[in-house]
Amino acid sequence: MxxxxxxxxxxxxxxxxxxxxxxxxxxxxxxxxxxxxxxxxxxxxxxxxxxxxxxxxxxxxxxxxxxxxxxxxxxxxxxxxxxxxxxxxxxxxxxxxxxxxxxxxxxxxxxxxxxxxxxxxxxxxxxxxxxxxxxxxxxxxxxxxxxxxxxxxxxHAIQSISVTAADAADGDSMLDPAGGTIAARVQHRNLVAGYSYTIWGQLLSASGQSTAIYASIPEYVPTEMDGEVTLEFTVPEGFEGVRLVPSVGLYHANRVTLGDDGWLTYLPDAPNPVMIASDPDVQAPAKLISIGTPFEDLPADDG
Incomplete structure (x- = not known):
């Protein structure tokens, strides 16, 4: 057939x-x-x-x-x-x-x-x-x-993504105190080959607070139902001592738009669902990246 x-x-x-x-x-x-x-x-x-x-x-x-x-x-x-x-x-x-x-x-x-x-x-x-x-x-x-x-x-069956993160420079879970690049590996399941998706994410603190650091692939067209793609988040100076985690979503490309600042917005009157799948767990160990030595891991100050 x-x-x-x-x-x-x-x-x-x-x-x-x-x-x-x-x-x-x-x-x-x-x-x-x-x-x-x-x-x-x-x-x-x-x-x-x-x-x-x-x-x-x-x-x-x-x-x-x-x-x-x-x-x-x-x-x-x-x-x-x-x-x-x-x-x-x-x-x-x-x-x-x-x-x-x-x-x-x-x-x-x-x-x-x-x-x-x-x-x-x-x-x-x-x-x-x-x-x-x-x-x-x-x-x-x-x-x-x-x-x-x-x-x-x-x-469609259930379409899903799962995310792991690493220092893009050496693959470990710790970034230089001065910053660097976090590579978020996004694995997807049951997508439609040839269809246009948007993959968008932001870095959050381990407590779920936004850092205003975004990364996206405005138009991702998979060739297979199951596969993977990488988002890269650029971390500037100023985050030493915290842990960051990527929160990533998969969207219909024709239902969202990206602003100049990288923020994702749903298009007016776009039919639901706009977001197809996400991996929102901010406590997953495979996603947490330490920027330098986290504050909670520093020796106690007895003075």
């Missing part, structure tokens, strides 16, 4: 079209040269891409048709199928409409269940068109190609 997910940011230029002749027994049958055709583009109704969080949601299929009889009633049905097995996932949904012209378009929505598995789930929307308002009889046309990239959606 072909890969129906060639890229997270592009769809196949060719739209699969399926057609069958209208049965002569139908009361409004077309001539032999006329054919009913369907093709659709499936997207997340919340934000117009084909990717869903693990919570699921609603897929909207924008369907174009041709060969219909103006003024006649039709029923469009849609169901999700597993492209690997061809089996249906969930119940079919029906939508009745009256054709205004031989060619036109109609949209149909169906629910996408939450993903409770450890892996991303791939589905394709399969369509059938029936004559009349009740969706009975043989379909006039079908669009049920498991390799149709325009009809493909993906429901």
């Amino acid at each position: 072909k890969n129906i997910f060639p890229s997270a940011i592009s769809r196949s230029a060719a739209v699969a079209t399926f057609s069958v002749g209208l049965a002569c027994s139908l009361p409004f049958a077309a001539s032999a040269q006329d054919a009913v055709t369907l093709d659709g583009v499936a997207i997340d109704a919340a934000d117009d891409n084909r990717f869903f969080t693990r919570l699921g949601g609603t897929v909207r299929d924008d369907v174009s048709y041709s060969g219909l009889q103006p003024g006649q009633d039709y029923t469009l049905t849609a169901v999700l199928i597993d492209p690997a097995t061809g089996q249906e996932a969930g119940q079919p949904v029906s939508h009745g409409f009256t054709a205004d012209a031989a060619q036109g378009s109609v949209s149909i929505e169906l629910p996408v269940a939450p993903n409770r598995t450890p892996s991303n789930q791939d589905f394709v929307v399969a369509l059938k068109l029936f004559a009349g308002p009740d969706g009975s009889g043989d379909p006039l046309a079908e669009a049920a190609d498991p390799d149709d990239a325009d009809q493909a959606i993906q429901v």
Whole structure:
């Protein structure tokens, strides 16, 4: 079977079209040269891409048709199928409409269940068109190609990141008292290859206070679901005696913006979730970096 997910940011230029002749027994049958055709583009109704969080949601299929009889009633049905097995996932949904012209378009929505598995789930929307308002009889046309990239959606499993930190110069957990560079290694799981993410973080004190030291990768496009990338935080003078820890988040790149000072801001009206994953534990030993000798480790002053 072909890969129906060639890229997270592009769809196949060719739209699969399926057609069958209208049965002569139908009361409004077309001539032999006329054919009913369907093709659709499936997207997340919340934000117009084909990717869903693990919570699921609603897929909207924008369907174009041709060969219909103006003024006649039709029923469009849609169901999700597993492209690997061809089996249906969930119940079919029906939508009745009256054709205004031989060619036109109609949209149909169906629910996408939450993903409770450890892996991303791939589905394709399969369509059938029936004559009349009740969706009975043989379909006039079908669009049920498991390799149709325009009809493909993906429901994410839990996407996560984990962070470890080290002195970029020598790999240990202590920075020179005068400062230096902290390398935060960000490992990610279950991302979408080819999709654009923003990775952003800030250095916090061990008690959770911000240092106003930020680092980011404005557009990170992974080539694999699982992988890693490094953020580098530049620590200036003035932090000797404290421990610092990177707090890092993974975001949809098209839902955030970075200011000139490095601060990350959510875009107005951006659909949730904006942050996909984070590793906020400020007490994790693998993330704590000492700047010189921490105050609490200094000998007690008996004077």
